[in-house]
Amino acid sequence: MEFLDDFKVEGPNGTHQCIVTEVLGPGLNADPDELYDEGQFPIGVAKTMILQVARGVAYLHGCGVVHGDLHAGNILFRIPTVEQMSYQDLAVYLGEPYERPLTRRDRKPVISTPHQPKYVVPSSEMLDLLPLCLDSQESIQLKICDFGKAFLCGDKPQKIQLNTLAVYAAPEITFRDYVSPATDVWALAILIRIILRGGFPFFFSYYEMKKEVLREMVATLGKLPDKWWTKWEDRSEYFDENGMFIVDKKISPAASRNFLSIPSNWMDEEELNELEIIVRKMVPYELTDRISATEVVRLLSESWTKSRHQRI
Numbered sequence: 001m002e003f004l005d006d007f008k009v010e011g012p013n014g015t016h017q018c019i020v021t022e023v024l025g026p027g028l029n030a031d032p033d034e035l036y037d038e039g040q041f042p043i044g045v046a047k048t049m050i051l052q053v054a055r056g057v058a059y060l061h062g063c064g065v066v067h068g069d070l071h072a073g074n075i076l077f078r079i080p081t082v083e084q085m086s087y088q089d090l091a092v093y094l095g096e097p098y099e100r101p102l103t104r105r106d107r108k109p110v111i112s113t114p115h116q117p118k119y120v121v122p123s124s125e126m127l128d129l130l131p132l133c134l135d136s137q138e139s140i141q142l143k144i145c146d147f148g149k150a151f152l153c154g155d156k157p158q159k160i161q162l163n164t165l166a167v168y169a170a171p172e173i174t175f176r177d178y179v180s181p182a183t184d185v186w187a188l189a190i191l192i193r194i195i196l197r198g199g200f201p202f203f204f205s206y207y208e209m210k211k212e213v214l215r216e217m218v219a220t221l222g223k224l225p226d227k228w229w230t231k232w233e234d235r236s237e238y239f240d241e242n243g244m245f246i247v248d249k250k251i252s253p254a255a256s257r258n259f260l261s262i263p264s265n266w267m268d269e270e271e272l273n274e275l276e277i278i279v280r281k282m283v284p285y286e287l288t289d290r291i292s293a294t295e296v297v298r299l300l301s302e303s304w305t306k307s308r309h310q311r312i
Contacts, residue, residue: 001076001143012114024143025079025133026126028053028072028191032198035131040198043267044137047304049195052142054300057188058293060144061153061181068149068160068179070187071168072194077133078141093132094124153181157287166208167201171217171285174210175228182287188296189259189282196262211237218243220259225285259283274303 005020028049033039041049053075060067067074082090099119102110110116134140149162157178164173170186172179193202202220205212211234218224218235223243229235240246259279262272278299281291291299 001145021145022143023079023082024076024145025129026077028075028077028142028195030077030127030130034127035134036198038198041195045134045140046195047300048137048140049142050192051297051300051304052140053144053191053195054188054293054297056142056144057184058297060150061184061293064152065147066151066153066179066181067144067147067184067187068151068162069146069164070144070184070191071165072191074144074146075191076143076145077130078143079129079132080135080139080141081132093128094126097121097124156180166205166210166213167203169210169213171214171224171228172287174214175231177228178287180287181293182290185282185290185293185296188293189279192279193260196260202259202261215239219245221283221285228285271303275300278303 001024002022003019004022007018007020009016009018032041036042040046057067057070079085099121101119102117104110112118149164151158151160157180159177160179161176162169162173162179162183164170164187166174168187168190170179170183171177172183190201190203194200203213203216205216211232214224214232214234215238218239223229223239224232229243236246238246258276260272260276262275267275278291278296281299282296284290
């Protein structure tokens, strides 16, 4: 994301540091149903986006930076023609800004104080810009933003408390353990699944309940390491102490569940199997067992280049 300027605003609530960046469009959490009947991105578009995000993460790690909060809402589309747009052009997509009086959620009267705004200006709906961002596969550009949880990575994992969304959070975040660049790699694996499946993370919970996310994690990847397994107080709701489902102990949770679960008619079977292997290498429980973001880029590039040559 391009940084353009910064300034400070003095007000009754103190000094506010502001930054100015390039104008960006909607995020990866935008619903592809609006554009594609299948409810997911075409495979060529999905591959382009996955590689761009992976290269972005690899670049950050090469600069010694861990993002710490990778999720679809923090990855935004660049609007290819925004520099050529007039104010009137943008207003067609975003509407005219307007002021709205300040109200309370409990509907009680608002008592004016110097510390509150006199009015609010609602943010624009960016979804209408999505067709411009996806006008052609060649014009797609994704930018990683929101570095509020980012930190510099040293030679060793660090004990830093992160508050990543539960469905993206690696187990070391959930259990407040040491984090490292490999923590971003886990979130990148979840993003790959979301891009390919049109918005559905694998370790899913409607209400962002950590115990449900952990249940899906164990069901897919197997029993957690003992250092975390014994700390998970809700484990007995779903599993016995061997990591087997209580409902049917004949079923081994990680025996038959694919991480990606992509329809076979959407991607060549050999290519799908290779992608499953790559993503599995990104989500071992232990930090040191995960491949690096640079390795992710290399493996994806090699696999997809090979599949393209095979089709030719």
